[in-house]
Amino acid sequence: MQDLIVFVVLLSLGYFAGSVAESRHYRSIKRRERELLNLPAVTAADFLDEGAEVVDARLVHGSVVISIDYFKRILAGLRNLFGGEVNSYLTLIDRARREAVLRMKEEAGGADVILNLRIETSVIGRNADRRKTVGSIEVMAYGTAVTLKRG
Amino acid sequence: MILTNIETIPGKEIVEHFGIVSGSTVRAKHIGRDIMAGLKNIVGGELKGYTELLQDSRRQAMERMIKQAEEFGANAVINIRFATSSVTQGASELFVYGTAVRVV
Incomplete structure (x- = not known):
């Protein structure tokens, strides 16, 4: 009986807190994606025109570890x-x-384009749940931020 | 040190290749973070402690790669790739590698 109560409490806690966190996160993602629309990230490495004058090229990356709810x-x-x-x-x-x-993209700051975007996903930490499910995942995105000469 | 993950450095010319350079680190998370992560696994969401831990470790791996490139006399690393693997329960290896070059 006690186990059942714990289970139900965890389940409802996960459901309510989880859906609130998810919708809030999606709102924030959509807002920031709109703000950063002027900084495109492309998977191509040779996206630039031949004559483009480049001021700066550097590696940028961003990562996040996220966990699923109960x-x-x-x-x-x-x-x-x-x-x-x-x-x-x-x-x-x-x-x-x-x-x-x-x-x-936020790390890239004033760059004009991000070339050769790569996204990598890896599973970390299965400790919180003894069954073989994804406890949490890390996603990392990286690319080369290029700043062009202002005409 | 200029770092890119494409084959060239836009706006620069490669004059010398030094071959592959790499850096890696194996990190375990400490117990306090594990307990917090266990709680977070109920409600879901971002595990900020883990994000920071992995970013720190990746920075260290990159520093090791850069040091190696500097020893060769390179001033840039191109075609950088990242790899992550979990070597054992609770520990991951972060590996970064690229080609050391000299550009003008």
Whole structure:
């Protein structure tokens, strides 16, 4: 009985705190993405024109470690029974990627374009949950920020 | 030291190649952070302690790579790549490598 109470409390805590945190995070991501629209990040390395005059080129990176909430973890566990797309993990990873790219862009400051964007994802720390699920993931984005000569 | 992750340095010319340089570090997280992370695993969200820890470690790996490049007499590292692997429970290796060059 006691176990059940703990389970239900964790579940509802995860559900409410988790969804509040997620919607708040998405709002902040969307706002900052709009602000940084004038600094494009491209995966191509040879994006610049031949005659472009470059003032500065440097490596920029941004990273974030993000954790899933208890409710979603249980939900994903249930999903394992039926198969199919695991939406709860999808939003977790989507948030982390977009946050990492945003941090990278913020580090680039006054640059004009970010070339050769690479995004890397790795799983860290399975300790919080003994089952073999993703406890938390790290996403890192990096690229070369190029500043062009102002015409 | 100029660092890029593309094959060239825009606006500069490469005059000499020194081959591969790399730096790595293996870090474990301390118990206090683990407890906080355990709590965060219930409500979800960013684990700021881990983000900082990994950023610090990555900076250290990059410093080691830069030191190696300086010993060669290089003034830039191009084509930098990052790799992360969890070597054991609770510890990860952060590895960074690139090609040391001299540019003018």
